[in-house]
Amino acid sequence: MKILVIEDEVKTAKFLRKGLSEAGYVIDVAADGLEGLHLAKEVDFELVILDVMLPVMDGWQVLAHLRETEQKPLVLMLTARDAVHERVRGFELGADDYLVKPFAFSELLARVRSLLRRTTPRPQESLRMADLEIDLLRQRATRAGQRLDLTSKEFLLLTLLARRAGEVLSRTLIAESVWDMNFDSDTNVVDVNVRRLRSKVDDPFPLKLIHTVRGAGYVFEAEQ
């Protein structure tokens, strides 16, 4: 899948290209708004990652023009300002998502993935990873046939990790999804909760499923 990154800050563009390429996407980079717009008109991109503060033509103008192109790619805005009215403006102009700098790359990747996930995941009845089984209907989880005694929040946390197995989930994202804490609250609370979940899900078993990615967050996978 092809992604266009319109970003004038060289280092940012470089790590976006590297990180997204390694995540399996094909990346093109444009250093200013006009160049980006031309590229977007010529090539069929599925997603444009668009910075707001750009030389020649700013992100808002690029966004407005992109809405008029035939391809109508998805647009994820990046900005150093997170004033609410800017966010609202972005959505009004047709941005599909919005991320404030400085952001965690894992967060960006998660949003890119969910934007490009063509079909919304069908409601599942159960999730499975190795010998762990989550029964979403009856809200219970078992491992190696043993029932896990989880609180409702722990169950939510486990479900979130399992649904997005393989993705690094940041603490902020976890706090937001599970506890509705949509700000940078002190995120070691997430660590405490994950530790408690681990003590029930992983500690009694040789195969560990929840892994810490230092400085980034947590990932759920069956490999050691």
Add this chain to the structure above:
Amino acid sequence: MSSKPSNSLSATLHPRRTLAFRLSAAYSLLGLLLVILATASLYLVLRTELDRSTELFLADKLHVLRTMLRERPDDEDALREEIELESEARRYQQFYIRLLDEHGVPIMTTPGMAEQLDLAELASRTRGRSERSIAMAGRHGQPFRVTSATVTVGTPQTHTDTVQIAIDVSQEEELLTRYRMWFWGILLATSVLFPLVGYRIARHGIRPVEEIAATARRITSTNLRERIGSEGYPSELASLAGTFNEMLERLEESFERISRFTADIAHDLRTPVNNIRGEAEVALARARTVDEYRDVLVSSLEEAIRLSELIGNLLFLARAESPLTELHRENVNIRELLTTVRDYYEASATDAGLSLVVNEGAEPLNAELDRSLMLRAVSNLVSNAIAHTSPGGTVTLAATNEDVAISIEVSDTGVGIPAEAIPRVFDRFFRVDPSRSKISGGTGLGLAIVQSILTLHGGSAEISSQLGHGTRVTLRMPALATR
């Protein structure tokens, strides 16, 4: 104006706009008007009085003659005495009398009358008039008042004579002329004196204002300590100076706060940047194993996250202070909000050996709030409470309905805050125990953020604490709409 030309405002350019000019102009105009009124009215009174005394003199003379002619028409000596001698004996205000018979033939005349007056003109001009005098010029141009009257002679009446009287009024005229000269003299003097003196008085009066302005002009952010000495000023200006000084006091305080804040930011930014830089330098000094590189990168990432959080908090505070900030108010169930916070922190509290409870009120409590901001405020408080309470303690969340206001209370049984630190706990970067928060990783902005969130809601945050017994923070805000 004694000010430097560069910033003396418009005073030197437009003298008409200065207060001193306006005041002295008004004073002078008023003064001149009063002088004109006073002297002019005095002049008029004087003239009328002089006219009246001339008139009375003439009437008096006429009355004497009339009486003499009626009572003793044959006493010629007395008549002559009256008509010829008395006048001649006078040096000033000379008068002339002529007595004519019924055919217009002169009987008796004051000597020298013909030299002074054109008698034919006198006769023609006074003929048929009443006894009121009229003005007439003499042969040498002197001013005269003249009158004539018909008088009855003898009792019972034998015939009628005509009396003509002329009086030289040049003395009075001269007096009036001198008076007019004085008048113009006074007018000239006052029209010069009033503006000069008035301007000086006005300048003297507004000198304190200029001094205040000069002080104000001198004050910049670097010498905010300067004050206006208000001694010796009139009370109005002393209060102005006082008000001004109070403003400076507040400005100085805010400036100090801001500069302390800036120094604190610099310090808090320096630490993570220093770590990133130092670790990277040491790592690059020679070849390392992959694991070593990874450690350095992870550590840089942690520092970067710390920086991001700090920047995020600072931006939040800056935005909260902007007057453009708008709240996204919605109907919030306070109990549900407190429960959300409790759920989030429950695991941490349990880890720390504390119990975290929501004290449920009897009735459901709703308010129009920015949910996410209030969540943040309460979370900050709970996070602080957990960090400062020893195992076995309790952290309690409670909400109370106070009619038009609601209050949310977070209390703990923790270590408490020393009394002298309480006034500063809401200041940015203030830490009760600086060494402790290094370990717990707080930015020192938590309570400042709580306070700015409450300010945005039109409410307030209050803290009370007892050392060793615990701390209670109360957030009080208008409920707006409750259901």
